Structure formats: structure tokens, C-alpha cells
Amino acid sequence: MSGLLERIAGKLRSYREPGYYTKLDHKWTMVIDLDKCNGCEACVVACYAENNLPVVGREECEKSRAFSWLRIERYVEGEYPDVKVKFIPVMCQHCMKAPCETGCPVYATYHNQDGLNVQVYNRCVGTFTCATYCTYDVRRFNWFTYKWPKPLEAQLNPDVSVREMGVMEKCTFCIQRIRSAKDTAKDESRPVKDGDIKPACSQSCPTGAIYFGDIQDPESVVAKLAKSPRRYRLLEELNADPSVIYLKRVMGDGTSSHE
Amino acid sequence: MKRRDFLKFIGIGGVGAGAGFVLGKVSKPPGAKLIPYLIPPEDIIPGVATWYASVCTLCGAGCGTLVRVMEGRAKKVEGNPGHPINRGGLCALGQSSVQALYNPDRITKPLKRKGPRGSGEYAEITWDEALKTLAANLIELKSKNESEKFHLLTSPLGGTIDRLAGEFVSAFGSSNYSHYGLFQRKNLAFANLSTMGTASIPHYDIENTKYLLSFGADFSSTWVSPVNYSNGYGKMRQGTGERGKLVQVEPRLSLTGANADEWVPAKPGTEALLALAIANTIVEKGLARDASAWRGVLSRYKAKDMASICDVPVERIEAMAVEFARTRPSLAIAGDSVSSYENGISGAIAVNILNQVAGNIGVIGGVMPNGDDLGNGKKIDFGRKISTLISAANADKIKTLIVYGANPVFTTPKAARLEEALSKVPFIASFSSFMDETTAHADIILPAHTSLEDWGDDFPDPGVAAPVASIIQPVVSPVFETKSLGDIFIELARAVGGNVAGKITAPNFAEYLKASWKGLYSRNREMAAGTLGFEDFWNKALQRGGWWGPSRKMTATVSARAGEHLTGAPARFEGEEAQYPFYLIPYAQTAYMDGRGANLPWLQELPDPMTSVVWGTWVEINPKTAASLGLKEGDMVNIESPFGKISAPVYLYPGIRPDTVAVPIGQGHSHYGRYAKGRGANPIEILPYKEDPLSGEAALNSTRVRITRGATGERLVKMEGSTKEFGRGIVQTVSPSEFKRMKKEVV
Amino acid sequence: MKKLILYAVVGGIAFVIGYFVNDQFFSDRAPVQPINFSHKIHAGDNQIPCQYCHIYAERSRVSGVPNVKRCMGCHQIIKTDSPEIQKVASYWDKKEPIPWVKVYNLPDHVYFPHKRHVRAGVDCKNCHGDVASMARIEKVSSLQMGWCLSCHTKREVKNGHDCWTCHK
């Protein structure tokens, strides 16, 4: 009995240690250079291939139920001939103060010690709260049981589960790749190095616009890029503290060649 | 309660419980099976992925790939980080190649035609029967001394398989082996041949250039070698050096145009004149580096004269000229906006002249000509055109036609009457593994492997001004009863017998390929460096994905003779302006390319980067034009040219000239699997049948159209809600001048 | 009428109970295998180490069922007259794999690497029980999440309670 009390007291003390709530093993961060991104959507297909995203078909697309965890948003300004087009890849921003996490009644979404916004598919009961609360509209719902016509299912990635009907899902920063990189590092008795992990989108990007790494490691590429003067985060005023950092696109003020 | 009742309850309870128990037993899923290997495959650990290096063959760029294989199944195709073409990246189309492998609509067995031609009704036969039937047909042809009436039509194959196919055709006694593709960029190659002496596309060093002037080259999505250029683009924008600038000249804002710092919407067909006017301005202002040969020719293209023809203000032409000449290094690329017209060669030459005048040829950050680095003697035969084939068929000069990879029925205009010509060919065989429009005309189908199941090699064209040879290796065992393309030729040769069998003696294509590489190895000294003989080299090459050497700098000058191909006038468009008020720009869409991607579900569902439309065709119209026609977004319209009519929903697109409409190529398949069939419309159908007499390239931008209401068809399905940002700072920007003042991040 | 309803209710309740009993207590813990393979003879009497046959346990997520060639490697010589071995041989002759019935089956949403557990020094017995004494292999662990967690708690596994450690 006293042992138990002792343990509880110890736990309570640990809660009061400075940094208890902010200390993380890693803080996985993505940096996307919008000046490099040309909107080619290779990353979108990479995400489909890696994460077993179902293809829903024309009618469902019309209802805005496409599954792309990662999408390239395009915004157009101005009228002909002064048209400006801007692209931005948007995926789960893995917010440190994620609005979605407060919504879920069953902890199917929460923050873990890697700074990731976790979605546990098999815990989800499908209340839609997380998706409604999400300020970036990145959550996708399994409206039906999706089927892969044979033999397309042979392509499914065994490292990622095929989600069942009625659960919410979203970008995981390719948790299976993080997991396998950690696994390899553990086999080699070393910590995970910068560059060990490349999520599918980052790997496939033809222009090399997507960087990924641990921002807690000051030597990592993302930590350096995060100090860029071009840095900003999406809808920062909402104070969700996202883990995806964008670098501003360099863009002229007019079409004339005289700056 | 009475005793009887009690017993009754006991009875009912027992029966109920028993029934429940049994149902529970029956409904339980049968125990999963645990199937071991019979013999363990070497170096495969179940549950651990194996990566194989190969090459993507979905377009001609030749990107190196790494294929992730688990338990004998291909899971993902990724770019090979070591490969000099794509350096790790891979485009949407390439990554979908795994869906081509596992496509539910693949042809699983050899087929024999049952219904009428074009119907796509077939009966399954054995390989034996298929090979025998085809061989018998060929033997008959040979015995009648009609070998010349055998034609082989393939996609632009390269490397060893091309050699094997060529050997087969010539050993048979025919000279009719032609390549066909919608986007072969033969105009460009021809222009380069006549200006710089090599019939290939040079390496455009986008990475190091500081001012990129692109004439409609949509290198971000489909043009020539998109991943290579995109990689260069990324480095040009945010590399180690100063940020390069991109200027795009094109009537319809492409994906690349959307990323440009400036968009110059010159009038369709006049871009070549604009290039010449810029060149002339450079010469006139004394900024030219090498203009000796061109002064005279260029003087005809005064900026002030061209300005009104091109619909570009003269100040702008001059400003562009000054910036192009002063920024070092600068680079102009001849994309579809100059080469896809009926005088496409002229346009491509004009851009070459511009590069020459500005001194961009043979310099880092400019145009770097590609040589025949490895001495495998590849050349483009400009004489072999689709029109040659059509007229031969019409003149009964084709008795047997074998088609592989090319889909000319889909990619030639209705006006070419290709189907009619094909109906005159007595025997057509197809080696395609998909039922496409051309294959549907075949009498017999011998399905070949997809590239993930097959052997092969690739010598990327255009290269990267360095020798590159990559190997395609089978990463999975065949999914269906298909055969390696090379093996089909070899087995066919054996079945035909005679000198064909005598010429092609390799037991199978894998051996043939290896032998071919042995020759390559012995011819190229550098390949031997660091290897212990050929076997070691071969294994290392398989592991790496091929072999590539250091860059070789080549230079060239644009020969003054090329001036004879300059037409000096805007390109012609069919149709009277009064009747057909709009220029039609059919363009290669990011996902479907020339239509080949349309059967892959990922690509159908991939939002078009510029319009976000999925699963269909659309027509891009300037909002102002649409307003004047009383059209809203999503309205179904007919697009009528003098040669036909298609219908598509309207997409309001501010990035297009008001006098132009654009339709993506790729949909409108009548065959090609469940995902593509009967979806959207094919704009090629309504084009005039125009082929460059010199290069054989089809002129895509060559007709005017009119837009009329009242069509019916599929609705517009787009993913975007709104294209406006409403000042929410979603995509934030800094101006170039502000950026210059910023401290550069060090990575 | 009233009675009928009563009968229906009683029958229905009994039905549910029967189903539940079957589901909970009569799950097939030791299914009949296509070949009467005895771990007792191999691992028990002959002391063959686990990883001699389950060769991937230390290298992969899965431990690996021995391939038929490995079986035949020994049984071409040993005990070739036994009818069970002859069954193995007939599979080998037909070039067919043996369709074993899976005893330990995890759902798709669980990521369980044998490798990590073996390398962390977890004995095979911990989960698979005393296989060396089993004539026919029998499931001894519930494989329920609580069962996993109890061990993770006991061994103080780092992040052993994070969902994404085991769920994919």
C-alpha cells in the first residue's frame, strides 16, 4: 500500500518538473519550400501508394469525399493577363495544440511523445468531431467499405492497415517509415539520424521542396530551414501551433520585368 | 408454474442455446492459413521489403526507379536517388506504374478476335496457339515473297529491345519498322539536327540558369523529361546560387507557366516570331555574343513589327531581350508553344537561334548538346511517319501489322482515317497488355509484360550531357500469363524459322540483353573502371540501376543553313475566324499524358493541378469570353472544329487568352479498361490531319473551333471549392526584391 | 399467444447465451493441422532450437514458418516411413506448400515485430507457452490488447503505451 502511495506521489512530483508537458522524444517537423514546389502532384500519388488510400470514383469525388491525405491547394489571383497562381501542399499539420485532439471523446486522436498527432483507426467510433474541429480540413472519413478490384490489392502496403468503414483517418507523417527508421537505428544501436526518415511525399518530390526531420536536433536540415526569414505557418493566427513550416514563395508584384 | 411448462422452457432453452452455439461455430471465420514457401527464395525475408533498381517506362524520360517488393509483390515505385536523370524524384505517372502492373483490366492471356474489328470481343487461346498463328501468317507472307508487306509499329522504344525488334524485322526481310508516339518531339529533334547536327534533344541545364525563357515547355508536368527538369527547377529557385527567373511564353497558362515569374500570352502561332524579335532586339542593341551568321535573317523581325502580330507590347519584347542577354547564364527552351504548330520546326529553330545569339549553347546553365555517349548508335528515322503507314495500308502494302505500345487510333485525328486504313490490313497482331483503341483492331493479341515484370535497358534521351545506361529488371514474377516482349520476338523468330531464327539465336531476352551489355561494356572503357570483369559490372549495375559516367561537355554552333527552315510567318490554323472564333490548344495533361495514364485509378482521381478537375474532360475558357458567350462554369458545350465535334463542360480559367480555348488530351477512350472507358472526350479527334512533312510530328495546335451550347454529357467534377484566398494569407509570398535583402538560410 | 411470446423470449436469451459461450470458451485454440506435426518431438525430445526452423524471428516482423524444403532437408533421411512424414513428402513431390492453420492471428491494425521482441530478450515461451511439451500447437495467450500492455508495463517498455507503437 505504501509502495503504491509512494509511486503515486512520485508521479505527481514528476508532473511538476519543469518541461514535463513540453518534453518530447522527437519533434518531427516538415518544412515545405513553396518557392520550389511547382504543384506537379507527384506527392499526392506517392501518398496514395504508400498509405493504401482508396480510389473512390467520380460520384464520390463530386461529393468531396476523395481520400487524398495530402492535397495541393491552388489559389488564383488577378485577371487575364495578370494572373498569379500559387500552390500549397496541405496535409495534416500535426499541430502541437491540435483542435482535433480536444474533440475526440475516446482518445482516438492525441499527441504522442514524438510530437505527432496520432490517429488510432481501430479506436475511432466516428463522431466526426475531430474533422469538424480541424482547421485545415485534412481529415478523411471512410464513408464505405472500399474495395480494390483484383489484383490491385496486391499493391497494398502491409505496413499500413487498410482502414475499415466508419473511421477517420489522416496523414501520419508516414509513421511506418518513422517506425522502420527507428527500428533500423535500434538494430545499429544508434539514435535516428537526420535524413533517415523521408515520408513518401518528401521522397517523391521532383523539385525537392519537402524536407522532414527532427526540429529538436539543432543540426538537422529542418531546424536550419525553420530559421529562414521566409518561414511561416499556415493560419498561424489560429494558434494551433502546427508542425509543418512553409517557406514563402518568392513572387513578383506584377508581370512587368522591371522590378 | 406447471411441471410441463417448466420442461417446455427447459427444452426451448436447450434448443435455443444449441442453435446459438452452432451458429457461433459456423459463423466463425475459418482459421487463417499459414502458407510457407516451398523453397525459400534467396535474399527474401518475409516481412522485410526488398528494393530493386529499375527504370520507369511510362514516358520516354527514363527515370531510374527503386521498386519496393514485399513477399513477391511490388508495393511502391520510387525514384532512384542515385540516378542522374531524376535524382530520387518521380512524377505522378511514374509512381502509378505499379497500378499498371496490377491493373484489373490487363489482358491476362493471349486472345483471338471473336467479334468485328474494334469491338474488343476476344476469346482466350494458349500461347502456343497464338505464336503458331502469328508465325504461320508470317511464314505465308514470306513464302509469297511479300516480306516487305510486314510492318512493325511500336512506341518509341529504345535500347536493346529496339535493336531486337529491328533485327527481327530486317531478318524477316522487311524495312518497315516504325516508332510512333503523340509526343515524340520530332520537330525539336529535326530542328536540332539541322541547326546543331545531332537529331536529339539537348540537355537544358535549368539547374544553373538564371533566366529561363520557356516557350510553352510544360516541363513541370509532361514535357520531355519532367522530373529531371523539375529537379533542376527546384535548384534554380532555391539552390546554392542566386535565384533564377522563369518567363513562360504560351497562350494557355500551363503548370509551368503558373510557376513562372512572368507570363507572356503571345498570340497562338506567333511565338516563333516573338523569339526572333527578341533575338533581333538583342542583336540591334549590341548585346549579342554570337550573331555573325544571323544578322541578316534577324533584321526581318523587328520588335516593333512583331509586337502587333504577337500581341506583345514592344516595350516588353525589348525588356525581355535585354534581360535575356544580360543575365548570365540564360536559357531559352522550345516547348509546345513553338513546336506543336504546323511550322514547328521553324519555331524550334528560332529558339535555337535565340540561344545562339545570346551565347547560351554549350555553356553551364545553357543548352548542353547530348552526344551519342555510349556509341549505341541510336538515331531518329524522320522518314517513318504515321502517314507512311496509313498510305501503305490504303495501298494494300501492309498484309501483316504488329503493334506494340503505340495507340495511333487514339492519338491521330479522325481526319487521318486510320481506322479505315487498318480495316484494309488483313492481319493485325498486338503485343499490348491492355485493351486500347488500336489493340481492339487486332486479330490476335499476345500480351507482353509490363515494365515491372520485364527485362530491358534504357539510354535516356535526352540525356544529361553525360553517358547514362540504365537497366530494367523484372521485380516481380508475372502476374498473368504474359510474356516478356523480347521473348515474344525471340520465340516468334524461332517459330518463323529460316534466316529469322538464324539471325536471332539468343535463348531468351534476358540473355540477349546481357550479351548486348557485354558489347556495351567492351566498347566503353570507362564502364570497366572499378569492376572485376563483366559479371561484377553487371551485378553492380543491376544493384545501382545501371551505369552512368561523369558529364561530358559538348558544344555546337547553330549552322546558318538552318535559316532555310524558318517560315517567318505565324502558324496557320484551320477554320475561318468568323466561323470558328477560338484557337484550340489541346495539351498533355499531367496525369494522362497522351492518354496512357487514363486507365490508372490513382491518376483518374488525381486533381488536375491547374483546374482540380478529376475523372473527366473539360474545356478551359477565359471568364470574360465565357461571360460574352453567356456560359457559366460547368455548362456543357460543344467544341466544333471544321473536322468534328466533341463536348465537354466549361471550366472558367483566367490563365488563357480570351481568343483561345484549351482541352486536355487523355480522356475519351472507347477501350482501355473500366477506369478510362467512355469517360470525357478526346480533343485529338477534331484536329485536322496535319503532319510535318520533314519530321513527321503531328501539329496539335492547328485548328480553330467554335463553342456552342446545348451539349449533354458528364458533369464537371472538381475538387476545389474556391480559387480565391480572401486575403487569408494561405500562400504567403515575398517579392523578389525583398527576397534579395533576406539572409539566406544555410542548409 | 402470451406463452408463445414467453417461449420466444426464453429461446432468444438461450440462443444469445449459447452463442456467447461458444464464442468465449470454445474458440479453437488448438486447430487440427494438415500434418500432425509435434513440437514435442522436435523442440522437446530432440531439443531443436526454435530459430532453427523459424528462421526469420530475429530478422523480421514475422518469425516465418519453415519452408517445405527445410522439412525435407531432414526428413529425406529421418523417419521416412512414418505416414505423417510421407504426407510431407507428398506435398514436396506435388510441389505444393503445406496449408498450415494459423494459431496466433493478429488483426490487420496491429504491428507486431517478432524481431524487436526476440532482440529485447523476450523468450518465445512468454507468449507461445511451453511449446516443447505440446503435441499439437495450442494458443496459450489471449493476444488481447490488455495482455500486451501488461507485459509492456512490467518490462517498462519505452513508449510501450503509445498507440502508434503497436497500431498501424
Place this chain on the structure above:
Amino acid sequence: MAPHHMSDNQTGDVISYKEVNDDVVRTMTETGKWYYIALAGAFSGFLAFWILPWAYQIYKGQGVSGLNTPDFWGIYLTNFVFWIGISHSGTLLSAILFITKTPWRRSIYRSAEAMTFFSVATAAVFIFVHMGRPWNFYWTMPYPNQRQLWLNFQSPLMFDVFAISTYATSSMIFLYFGSIPDLAAVRDRVTGWRKQVYSALALGWRGTDSEWHWLFKAYTFFAVFIIPLAVSVHSIVSWDFALSKVPGLAKTIFAPYFVVGAIYSGSAGIVTLMIIFRKAMKIEKYITLNHFDKLGMLLLVMSLLWSYINVIEVFTGWYANTSAENETLVYRMFTTPYAYMFWLMIVTNTLLPLLFIFKKCRTSILACLVVSLGINVGMWLERYLILTTSLPRKFLPYMWHDYIPSWVEISMTLGSFCFFAMLFLLFVKLWPSVSIYEVKEDIGIPMRKGGGHH
């Protein structure tokens, strides 16, 4: 419970205790053809419009609804809030009026409380309906489990689970406590299986002084307990929305807005129901015009309150002057088809109830029916608009997408009304739907002792 004369009794007759007992028990024992037709209609409507589409939805998936990304909440949650709102005045009003000892409460409160309970039940089913995996609903309950999983007490949905179950339980107990003497009265007048059932339900009530004393105490306790509970329940329902960051939903005024709206719609619901109820059951002498007069005043006050908060709600959005809020407001107020709904809501909820300034309107059954129905429609629209004009216009315009309900959702909305009607029809048959003993208090002590109590 002071005796009080129903001075403005419609019929003017003095009703005897016996008559009260007879009238009320008559509603339970004598069943006409029309009752069965109505019940059968409601039941088959419930089956056809709710159960079958729902089964279809569970089988196929939530995709059969019109929900999409980002409109994850649509009619289901609209109906949930609507029914919770309807539930709000029954018990709450009853409790408030009980504590303030308002005399006209007595003949209406029983059915009003029943209405509360049934609408909470209807609302609760909508929670299941809108879930992706309703068969895992029990995961939202705190219970010890081998998976060592616990609940997220930060989640407003979690609050909801507790608030609604507490509310449903307490309003059920409140209803039951108040009914015990009447159940005893029924017990004494029926035979057969009814006798057994009501004997059990009446808990052996004999009507002794101490029984009355304790019942009164318990009843008062629950009345006091339920008032803050009811207020909190709808506040919590509002937090489901207000704790998000979605423009149009994340407003601090939402809690009072929802509570006021709930009482408003609930009162209107009572009025509508009473009009139908008294007509169908022929009990005009117990539910009189006086009641409608008083309820009309209540509606008028609630209408003014609601309109005030509604203006404030729009105004705070506009005053924030962010693009997100502005677009949402424009979408709600000036974009078809939502503009029609919005302005219709203003007409029915703000303008129409102003008729109740005039006593003539308050005491006209027709006017009451029109206005109360209008308010119900308007309040449903209000909830619908809150969701369907906020979620389709979230922060990233690329993801804007309109919500169009599917037939499944519309059908289930209809089905929920059938379900409610079915429950209420069963209630009037199985439960004394007018408080016998309290109506008697109204009548006062008659000349001759009649009945069995007091």
C-alpha cells in the same frame, strides 16, 4: 399545493373529482379506431422512415448520407440539437412553474414532461445515427477495461454523454415521481393485466400524509435539481460546436443562445402538442385558453430574447471582421438557398411571435397553432443553418464544399417525428397524461367528498 379555483374555466362548470378521475382514466382505457390508425401510422412511419434507412446506413456506411469533407455534421446533428431543444421546456418549465407555484402549470405539465423525455430519447438516437461506428458506442462510457483505455474528458462530446444521460434519467424520475399518485388512482380503476402493471408502478401508494409529504419533498428536490441541469445540458450541447475554431461555430455566446433557443422551441413545441392533444383526447376542459394565454406570453418573451441574442450572434461575427467570419455570414444570410432559410427563420421566430402582443392572438387556437408551428420550423432551420453554413465555409477556401442532404437523412428526419409521435401515443394510452391529483387541487374541495384521496 394550495387549492385554487379555476375561475376562468372554459366551460364554467365545476368539475367533480370523480369526473377528473373518469376523464383521465378514460383516455387510457377507451381506445377508438383513430387511435390505432394513428399509432399504426406512427409506428410504420418510424419503421419505414427511420429504422430501414438507418439499417441501410449501418450496412453501407455513413456514405449514404449527404455528409462530405468538410461538412461532417449535417441534418443528424441538426435533429439532435432540435430534439434536445424541444426537450428543454417540458421538464424545465414544469420545474420552474412548480417552484414559482404557478397555478396554470398543473394540467399541462405531465404531458410536457413526457415530451421532454421522449424528445431526449429521440435526440439520443440521433447521436447513434450520426456515428460512423455506432456499434462501438460503449467506448464513450467510462468503464474499466482490459485495454487500459480511458476517456478524453476534455471532449465536449464526453460532456454530452454525461449531460444527456443525466438529463434523461432525471427527467424520467421527475416524470415518474409526479405520476405515482395518479398511477395509484389508475390502479384502482382498471382490471386485468393493467391492474398488475399499475400496481407495480404505483409502488404501493396509499395516499397517506407521510407519503404525500415525502413525495412533495422529493419532487421539490428534483425540480430544483433539474433547472440548472437543463441549462447546463444545452450549454454543453452548444459547446460541441463552440469549442471548435470553425468560423460561425466558435462563438462565446453560443451557450445562452442555445439555452434560450431551446426553451423557446420547447415552449412552442408544448403549445403545438397541447393543441393537438386536447383536441384528440377531448380534454378541452383541463387545458384551457388560459393556458395558451400564459404560454403565449412566455413565447413572446422568449422570442424577444432569442431575437436579441441572434442579432448579437450575427453582430459578433461581423464585428470580428475576419475573412472567415464574413464569408460565413454572407453565405448564411445572402447566398441561396441559405438566405431563404435565414430570412424565413427571422420571419417565423422574430416577427410572427409579435402577434402574441395581442391577447386576441394568444387566446386564439388557430393563431397559437400557426405561430408555434412557425417557431418550430424556424428553430429547426436555425440549427440547420448553424451547421450547414459554417462547416462548408471553413478556413481553407480550396476545401469549401456545399452540403446537400441525401434521402436517407431527410427520411430519418421524418422518421424521428414518427418515432416521437409513436412514443407520445403510447404514453397517453399507458400513462395518466393529465395530472389527476393536481388538477383536483385546481378544482378545489368540492361540496361532497368524491374520489378516494385527500
